[in-house]
Amino acid sequence: MFKDTFNKNMVNYWFMASFLIISVMIFLFIFIPIITMLLNPGDISTAIADKEVINSLLVSLKAAFTATVIALIFGVPLSYILSRYEFLGKNIVEAIIDIPMAIPHSVTGIMILTVIYGTPIGTVLKNYGVMIVDNFWGIVVVMLYVGIPFMINTAKNGFSMIDEELENVSRTLGASQIKTFFNISLPLIKNNLISGSILTFARGISEVGAILIVAYFPKTAPVLILDRFNEYGLSASKPIAVIMIVVSILLFATLRIFQYKNNRDS
Amino acid sequence: MIELKNISKIWKEFQLKNVNLKLSEDYTILLGPSGAGKSIIIKCIAGILKPNSGRIYYNGEDITDIPPEKRNFGYVPQNYGLFPHMTVYKNIDYGLKLKKFGKLEREKRIKEISEFLNIDKLLSRNPTTLSGGEQQRVAIARALVLHPKILLLDEPTSALDIHNKETIINELKKIGELLPIIHITHDFLEAKMLGKNIVFVSNGEIVDYGDKEEIFNNPKNEKIAKFFGYNIIKYNGKLYGVEPHNIIVKKYNSNIKDELAGEITGMYDFGHYKKLIISLNDSTIKSIYYGDDLNIGDKVLISFKKYVVLND
Numbered sequence A: 001m002f003k004d005t006f007n008k009n010m011v012n013y014w015f016m017a018s019f020l021i022i023s024v025m026i027f028l029f030i031f032i033p034i035i036t037m038l039l040n041p042g043d044i045s046t047a048i049a050d051k052e053v054i055n056s057l058l059v060s061l062k063a064a065f066t067a068t069v070i071a072l073i074f075g076v077p078l079s080y081i082l083s084r085y086e087f088l089g090k091n092i093v094e095a096i097i098d099i100p101m102a103i104p105h106s107v108t109g110i111m112i113l114t115v116i117y118g119t120p121i122g123t124v125l126k127n128y129g130v131m132i133v134d135n136f137w138g139i140v141v142v143m144l145y146v147g148i149p150f151m152i153n154t155a156k157n158g159f160s161m162i163d164e165e166l167e168n169v170s171r172t173l174g175a176s177q178i179k180t181f182f183n184i185s186l187p188l189i190k191n192n193l194i195s196g197s198i199l200t201f202a203r204g205i206s207e208v209g210a211i212l213i214v215a216y217f218p219k220t221a222p223v224l225i226l227d228r229f230n231e232y233g234l235s236a237s238k239p240i241a242v243i244m245i246v247v248s249i250l251l252f253a254t255l256r257i258f259q260y261k262n263n264r265d266s
Numbered sequence B: 001m002i003e004l005k006n007i008s009k010i011w012k013e014f015q016l017k018n019v020n021l022k023l024s025e026d027y028t029i030l031l032g033p034s035g036a037g038k039s040i041i042i043k044c045i046a047g048i049l050k051p052n053s054g055r056i057y058y059n060g061e062d063i064t065d066i067p068p069e070k071r072n073f074g075y076v077p078q079n080y081g082l083f084p085h086m087t088v089y090k091n092i093d094y095g096l097k098l099k100k101f102g103k104l105e106r107e108k109r110i111k112e113i114s115e116f117l118n119i120d121k122l123l124s125r126n127p128t129t130l131s132g133g134e135q136q137r138v139a140i141a142r143a144l145v146l147h148p149k150i151l152l153l154d155e156p157t158s159a160l161d162i163h164n165k166e167t168i169i170n171e172l173k174k175i176g177e178l179l180p181i182i183h184i185t186h187d188f189l190e191a192k193m194l195g196k197n198i199v200f201v202s203n204g205e206i207v208d209y210g211d212k213e214e215i216f217n218n219p220k221n222e223k224i225a226k227f228f229g230y231n232i233i234k235y236n237g238k239l240y241g242v243e244p245h246n247i248i249v250k251k252y253n254s255n256i257k258d259e260l261a262g263e264i265t266g267m268y269d270f271g272h273y274k275k276l277i278i279s280l281n282d283s284t285i286k287s288i289y290y291g292d293d294l295n296i297g298d299k300v301l302i303s304f305k306k307y308v309v310l311n312d
Helices: A002-039 A044-049 A051-084 A090-102 A105-118 A120-127 A136-161 A164-172 A177-188 A190-205 A209-214 A221-232 A234-265 B038-046 B088-098 B103-116 B132-144 B162-176 B188-194 B212-217 B222-227
Strands: B002-011 B014-023 B028-031 B053-058 B074-076 B151-154 B181-185 B197-202 B205-211 B231-235 B238-242 B247-251 B260-269 B274-279 B284-289 B299-304
Touching: A002 A234, A044 A051, A044 A234, A051 A090, A051 A136, A051 A177, A051 A190, A051 A221, A051 A234, A090 A136, A105 A120, A105 A136, A105 A209, A136 A190, A136 A209, A164 A177, A164 B038, A164 B074, A164 B132, A177 A190, A190 A234, A209 A221, A221 A234, B002 B038, B014 B038, B014 B197, B014 B205, B028 B038, B028 B188, B038 B151, B038 B181, B074 B132, B088 B103, B088 B132, B103 B132, B132 B151, B132 B162, B162 B181, B162 B188, B181 B188, B188 B212, B197 B212, B197 B222, B205 B212, B205 B222, B222 B231, B222 B238, B231 B284, B247 B284
Parallel strands: B028 B181, B028 B197, B074 B151, B151 B181
Antiparallel strands: B002 B014, B002 B053, B197 B205, B231 B238, B247 B299, B260 B274, B260 B299, B274 B284
């Protein structure tokens, strides 16, 4: 019996030890580059004083924020339809929504340019004065394209978790379908909407490849970092990169705290 | 009151086939096994589901195309459907607000209904912190506060323990005197306790409909009899349905020839009575026995106090 317990404990010990070592290794893999950058930021003060750096950061934040808001407004209705209704070709629609997550960034850029320059949609947009190449809205379009799958999928999962009977009861209590959506369904997926926004925003702000192709100007922070690296090397690009890391961490920490508070209150 | 004419509906894996039904204002139970299509009927009446074909009438008016929010039929689903992001008070207030009642009227109605259903101490609580019985009462209060024309209940006691079940059944009896109730259950004892009218639903069809006594005392066929707990016994080429308490069990006596002989294969002691499982020639039956002189393995004779001859 003693031997059995010993063997069992040994198995537990090896299991825990091996999982712990592997977990620490993968955590350090993520953590070491971040902490190395933060501890050796280079000449931050010059970077902060550099107007181009600040502008690029503002462009990144504004564009990612705009893309996230558009993703919320346009992604949520689709995610609701996908979670509530069965229709022919639903699987295909879902697969297409996931495509932006799977294709190389440069290909995304080429695809968007092809639509602008090679299809009637581009011509119509041009006729109405809607230009997206090399301007702020081009960056928003790219960020929206690469980020929207995260919003749709997260919101869809949220709606799928809601018991449909809640919506049914709301209807019998006097709420129309639209009132039921805003009073019951939407508040219940608040956390999913926050998570979806974080993911969409994060995906947008980190995009480089497609932005380089569609809208090189105005420069976003990642584009500027790449530019400085190509022209002046590591030490010139590092301080901007550090600022970018700090801004991102602060932003996501704020959103997570908001989400945590929200969870606790409910 | 409610009339369904040729209603057909396919919903998820369930199907309703050409249902015709005219319900009175008396407490009505839709009874039948799980998956029979009872929920589809109640959802069609509430307006949550629209039938594929057929019409629904309320007091002669065609309401098939009227959306649920304009019917004012109270609906309580099986899991109560309380809104988890609102307090009990806000749950009950939800419909009143939508119907634009004034603040004083809303407060008055919530006070009345919460006292009537004994939930006045729960109003500030979150629904997720309530017990099953409390949630059920809140869900009923939320529906009743709007003074609905009918109350539709989907398996209201299925998730409750025996004590809460009895309390809710008593409360439903009281509520049933105030307004018409259509109540779904798969529990025939609950149906016996509450229903004035019984609609027996099976495989998406109405198999039997009528007064409680009539339905329970004269099951139409073997399937319904079995569902009501009748023993099905083949004797002299005929099929009999006998309720367990209508079976008389005696010790075997070789001198008595005209009674059925069997053997006790199981016995459950409930204190003041025993439930016996008796093996006959080609079937097993259940009976209630009040004596102390029988044991598993004993040979017994059985006769019937009361029985029905089943058609098929």
